[in-house]
Amino acid sequence: MKTNIIFGLIAAALTFCSCSNNSSKIVDSIKTKEYQPNFESLSQHEAAPEWFQDAKLGMYFHWGPYSVPAYGSAWYPANMYLKGNRVNEFHEKNFGPIDEFGYEDFIPMFTAEHFDAEDWADLFQMTGAKFAGPVAQHHDGFAMWDSEINPWNSVDMGPKRDITGEMFQALRKRDIKTIATLHHARNGQRNANTPEYWGKNGFNSHYPYHPDLPTATTDPKLRKLFGNWENIDDFNQYWLDQVIEVVDKYQPDILWYDSWLNMIPEQKINEMVAYHFNSGLKNKQEVVVCSKHQDIPWEYGIDDMEQGGRRDIYPLPWMTDITLGNSRWMYVEGEKYKDAALVVRNMIDVWSKNGTVLLNVSPRADGVINQQQRDILKDIGAWMKVHGEAVYGTRPFHIFGYGTANASDASHDGQSAKIKYSAKDVRYTIAKDKKSMYVFFLGVPESGKPIKMRAIGGFHRNQPPSPIKNIKLMGSDAKVEWKLTPQTLLINMPEVEYNPIATVLKLELE
Known part of the structure; x- marks a missing residue:
């Protein structure tokens, strides 16, 4: 995305100056009535409102049908269709051939019978999180909200519960801000015209495509799960429509995007951001939008680094998302977890450099956050309770x-x-x-x-x-x-x- 460098430097200075007591909110000073889907209008929005700079710690969770096999990683839905991949071998040994037991067959097994939004909100609050929420949709195309647009959702299938709605309600009762993370830009198949599973241009789609694979289905409903649209323009609109639905139904304080947002046309991204910002104006929220690789310009978006950090203080507020798991984001049997000391010390480094941490936990498919993770969160929370003054604000x-x-x-x-x-x-x-x-x-x-x-x-x-x-x-x-x-x-x-x-x-x- 191209931005005006001079205007960007001015915007950066204004954003950084918001650290002072004499700062004024850009959105108030310009008295914006409605944001338009273009850089000139969107860049008038303050990227990091004071509440976000004060918050320092947020929490979210990778949880969905991919949690059922509890094997590999959150890329299980993609890897299970790759012949020769260890996930494919595991899948066919334990569940059967992929043309007989597809990813969609995990959904009825994703029952979430022990999911308790109130308990999870208490856990996040005890840890010290100031904002929290779900992975609303991962690359797999399954929506964790009550969707009328995506038929593959947690209310009509699987748990038959509105995970996002229940979670947001419990969080808001505790005055915890809300975040919905969206990873579905990766869902759209963009490789149907290449003979390789994932195309000549690399990993440009989550599900592998080949005419002989189940992911090449022509079933109208199943195509939506695999992102297998007849043309990519239709998928891009589907991507946007789902975000708008989340904003309309749940008014998240933060929208956060994973890698590959650059695969979505710039105009669609601008429409999404404008809709989110205008929802914030309507609902008197100081909303935030985050992305990786600066896929949303830093003049009005927060840049996120996965499992990363910076070598020095960054002049603009930024974010890193990290996971309690040693390497995995979803629940995997036998996964080892970082201890509280390792997590907190790395978080302190981030805070000292003008960053915010988004910490991930990994629930089991049945809705249990296991005791190992709870014990780590308890230790983090105990430290935060004593030392929070040195962190928050x-x-x-x-x-x-x-x-x-x-x-x-x-x-x-x-x-x-x-x-x-x-x-x-x-x-x-x-x-x-x-x-x-x-x-x-x-x-x-x-x-x-x-x-x-x-x-x-x-x-x-x-x-x-x-x-x-x-x-x-x-x-x-x-x-x-x-x-x-x-x-x-x-x-x-x-x-x-x-x-x-x-x-x-x-x-x-x-």
Whole structure:
């Protein structure tokens, strides 16, 4: 998508300046009555309203018919149709040949009998999430809402419940903002004219196509599941119609898009964004739209990096989506999970660099979020309850921090979500009123040991915006002894038992 560079720089400056107390909401200042589906109009919308910058943590869940086999990954629907693929071999061994037991046959088995939206909302709230919601539709074409457009939906089939509606209602009762993530741009088949399963241009469709495969069906209803439309223009309209239905029925605060949104024509994307923004105006919501790879211009959209991070502070608010699973997003039998310390330390790194985290959990097909995940979320929530002041509503400092963590396994633009930090790695945030600054040790510091913090001490250019009055250890009444010299801020760490996840000092400023 082409954007006007000069206007974009102005918009970026306005967005970044929203961090200050004197900021004004762009949408109010221009008194927009209705957004039009073009860059000039949409770029007048504030990409990251203050509530979003304050929120820091959201949660969602990959859950659908693909959860039934609990094998492979959320790409099971695609891989089961690829001869020679291990998922295909598993499928035919356990469920039968693909022409006798297709993906659609998993849907009646997706019963969700233990799904409890109130329990899940409590779990997300306990973890510390400020927004949450479902993967409303993954690449598989199954809608997790009460759809009149998509016949393959959770009300007419499978659970026979409005998953999105129930979840949003429970979240709003707890004053938690809502997010609907949509991955269905990948659903449309764009490879029917090539002999290869996935086309000469790579993975440009979720379901593989071949005339001999069930995905090449001409059944009018089944074609909608496989995205097998006679022409791609009809699919693109189908893609848009479903988003509009979600916006009309549920008014999500955030619409979030997975990769491959670039496969949708720019005009359709503009129509979608304008419809979402206008719904926000109508319902007095400060809505947000997120995408990966800047498929939506950063002038009015939030950029998301999957399992990623950044090497330094980014001037615009951004997001990363990560999963509790070691590698999988859906529930898979035998999957190992990251521990709370690994998750929180990586989240702190994101927050220190102006980012927001979208954390994924993986329910079983029957609607159970297993105990392993619940225990991790409980530990995260306990840490957030004590240290939330250092997270929510804060902004990045002049520098994100310093340390020795090895980012050699970095992914995307910066770091992965699995960097192993230690107490030698330090991160900073600062309160919006600049009356407090927070120092995070991404590990357990040695009790009673002095620490030299030269990066923000003495005459260093990155010293706090005003003199330090006092330093406190969050979660403890222990006295912290400190001294500011021309060279460094010297802190004597008190002899106490430190939090095993991360230690936070609060610097009270004048």
